[in-house]
Amino acid sequence: MKQAQTKQARKEKLWGPFLRLYTRFPIPWVYYLAAILLGMLATELALKVADLTIRVNKGELYNAVIIGYVLVSILYALVVGFQNVLSAYGTQKTTLRVRGVVWRAILGLPMMEVEAEGPSNLISCVTNDATQAASALQMLFLSVSSLYALVRACMKMIAFNGQLSLVLVVSIPLAALVFFLTGRLQFIASRRQYEALNTMTAFFSEHIACAKHVKAQGMEEREIEEGLQAIEARYRADLLNVFFGMVQTGLFSLYTRLNTVLIAVGGSQLIRTGHMASTGINDFTTYSGKVEQYESELLTPYQTVKGTQGSLRHVNEILARPSEHLEQGAPLGPSGDIRLQDVRFSFDGEYPVLRGVSCTIPYGKRTAIIGGNGSGKSTVMKLLQGFYRPDSGTITLNGQDLAEVRLDDLRGRFAYVLQNTPLLAGTIRENLIYGARTAPDEAAVIAAAKAAGAHDFIVRLPYGYDTQVGSAGARLSGGQRQRIAIARALLVQPEYLLLDEATASLDHRTAGAVLDSLLDGRVPTVLYISHNMEEVRRADHVIVLRDGQVEASGTPDELARLSPAYRDYAAKQRLEVPV
Numbered sequence: 001m002k003q004a005q006t007k008q009a010r011k012e013k014l015w016g017p018f019l020r021l022y023t024r025f026p027i028p029w030v031y032y033l034a035a036i037l038l039g040m041l042a043t044e045l046a047l048k049v050a051d052l053t054i055r056v057n058k059g060e061l062y063n064a065v066i067i068g069y070v071l072v073s074i075l076y077a078l079v080v081g082f083q084n085v086l087s088a089y090g091t092q093k094t095t096l097r098v099r100g101v102v103w104r105a106i107l108g109l110p111m112m113e114v115e116a117e118g119p120s121n122l123i124s125c126v127t128n129d130a131t132q133a134a135s136a137l138q139m140l141f142l143s144v145s146s147l148y149a150l151v152r153a154c155m156k157m158i159a160f161n162g163q164l165s166l167v168l169v170v171s172i173p174l175a176a177l178v179f180f181l182t183g184r185l186q187f188i189a190s191r192r193q194y195e196a197l198n199t200m201t202a203f204f205s206e207h208i209a210c211a212k213h214v215k216a217q218g219m220e221e222r223e224i225e226e227g228l229q230a231i232e233a234r235y236r237a238d239l240l241n242v243f244f245g246m247v248q249t250g251l252f253s254l255y256t257r258l259n260t261v262l263i264a265v266g267g268s269q270l271i272r273t274g275h276m277a278s279t280g281i282n283d284f285t286t287y288s289g290k291v292e293q294y295e296s297e298l299l300t301p302y303q304t305v306k307g308t309q310g311s312l313r314h315v316n317e318i319l320a321r322p323s324e325h326l327e328q329g330a331p332l333g334p335s336g337d338i339r340l341q342d343v344r345f346s347f348d349g350e351y352p353v354l355r356g357v358s359c360t361i362p363y364g365k366r367t368a369i370i371g372g373n374g375s376g377k378s379t380v381m382k383l384l385q386g387f388y389r390p391d392s393g394t395i396t397l398n399g400q401d402l403a404e405v406r407l408d409d410l411r412g413r414f415a416y417v418l419q420n421t422p423l424l425a426g427t428i429r430e431n432l433i434y435g436a437r438t439a440p441d442e443a444a445v446i447a448a449a450k451a452a453g454a455h456d457f458i459v460r461l462p463y464g465y466d467t468q469v470g471s472a473g474a475r476l477s478g479g480q481r482q483r484i485a486i487a488r489a490l491l492v493q494p495e496y497l498l499l500d501e502a503t504a505s506l507d508h509r510t511a512g513a514v515l516d517s518l519l520d521g522r523v524p525t526v527l528y529i530s531h532n533m534e535e536v537r538r539a540d541h542v543i544v545l546r547d548g549q550v551e552a553s554g555t556p557d558e559l560a561r562l563s564p565a566y567r568d569y570a571a572k573q574r575l576e577v578p579v
């Protein structure tokens with residue numbers, strides 16, 4: 001009983017989400033329905049050709065028969081060609097729409113899910129898996145015309161000779177076995193192929209991106225070895241697919257051979273007893289051949305659909321996950337102090353990263369967060385923007401609980417610059433205005449670039465602000481990319497600017513100047529993480545984190561007097577602090 005329920009649940013898990021995928025976007029019915037109708041017309045024409053072939057074989061070489069044969073054959077070719085065009089067009093439209101659905105779902109995933117999945121898995125959902133969904137749909141529609149064709153061919157065959165058709169009933173169990181077995185095998189093979197492709201894509205995207213480090217560490221040999229293992233895993237999965245393909249071809253060939261034998265044995269008996277003309281076997285085979293052809297056409301969609309279920313499992317899982325609701329919740333009121341009250345948080349539900357953090361980030365002030373590596377500084381910044389939710393405790397902005405406010409309102413108040421903020425392929429100008437709520441004018445763009453120390457190097461480039469930055473900004477130096485990222489954050493005109501070691505990759509001479517210009521009141525509130533105590537001393541308020549807890553907080557002068565941890569950081573950088 002329990003086993004049957006599990007089986008039922010497994011089936012629901014495969015078919016339920018698989019079919020639900022097709023309810024998430026408008027299916028281009030017109031193309032598919034037209035393709036089905038043309039498929040039916042093609043069947044009628046093919047059967048007409050079969051009739052005419054039998055008449056020609058009988059020696060009825062009249063003009064009407066020959067001309068009819070030629071005309072129907074040409075018409076058949078045209079109809080099939082047009083049917084293929086329509087169904088291919090429908091498939092392309094479906095791919096376009098599925099990709100859109102998957103891309104939206106990926107961008108809607110909470111940050112935690114995006115990090116858990118990893119980029120390459122998600123990339124392959126949009127690039128590969130969406131195509132599979134479209135081809136499965138095409139096959140489902142085509143199977144309607146294949147089924148029609150099979151029924152019509154069976155009718156013709158039975159009408160031609162019912163007794164001999166009855167003989168073929170014996171081979172039906174074998175046909176059912178071929179259908180069932182090849183579907184199962186295809187499902188297994190496709191899932192293996194999909195998993196191996198994902199492993200291979202993940203490996204190469206990560207390691208090619210790190211090629212510099214691989215070379216610098218002299219790890220080429222080991223990486224080649226591991227890459228070859230990933231390639232071999234895919235090779236084995238492909239081989240399995242080929243093997244299963246051969247099993248399928250073998251079984252189908254066995255089935256058709258069995259039919260031939262049955263027709264020969266049954267047919268010769270009928271001829272001997274005078275129930276069929278001597279050319280009967282040949283003529284009957286014209287129709288039974290059609291039946292086999294349509295059976296095989298019906299088998300292909302079944303296999304494709306089963307195979308697609310294997311590779312679409314991941315897409316379905318992604319689509320089934322709850323997405324972030326940017327517009328749900330209360331509108332965020334005026335900006336004000338941000339307060340964290342006994343905030344606890346862990347990424348994996350086990351290891352606590354924040355262990356009861358309580359502190360205030362005063363509005364209109366400059367707050368620095370300091371602490372050792374892994375003490376939870378960046379995690380605090382991510383929690384403020386609603387990338388993750390605290391496991392317990394509250395974060396309020398001007399008294400409003402962040403858990404209850406609209407995410408897009410909340411994120412609209414912040415600009416966030418990381419130590420190495422990635423740029424997007426495009427021009428410098430496009431990168432600068434990326435995310436700005438209202439299109440900034442040229443003067444604002446230049447002012448932000450100047451504040452970030454970027455203007456001087458930009459105007460020295462041959463195309464100035466219209467220079468292409470390359471993929472992920474690869475044509476610029478790390479420091480140049482970072483200055484553009486800082487200018488971009490300013491152009492968002494945030495209420496709160498979050499700088500996660502944002503000036504760490506700038507040269508010493510300009511880092512101080514850039515930070516000064518960011519702290520000069522351009523943005524009402526600045527929260528910055530820094531390991532440089534010179535920079536920390538410019539803050540109005542400092543929070544010292546240690547092992548996910550607030551060790552001390554206050555003005556730099558207060559901390560210099562009261563916090564041994566703060567004095568220790570300063571002493572390690574040989575910085576004199578007032579006592």
Ligand SMILES: Nc1ncnc2c1ncn2[C@@H]1O[C@H](COP(=O)(O)OP(=O)(O)OP(=O)(O)O)[C@@H](O)[C@H]1O
Pocket residue numbers: 115347348353371372373374375376377378379380
């Ligand atoms: N996406 C993540 N998934 C799982 N654990 C994470 C993730 N991001 C951070 N952590 C863990 O959370 C802890 C705090 O990380 P966090 O980045 O907040 O530290 P930090 O104080 O900013 O450190 P650093 O000064 O090195 O940048 C670390 O132990 C880290 O391993």
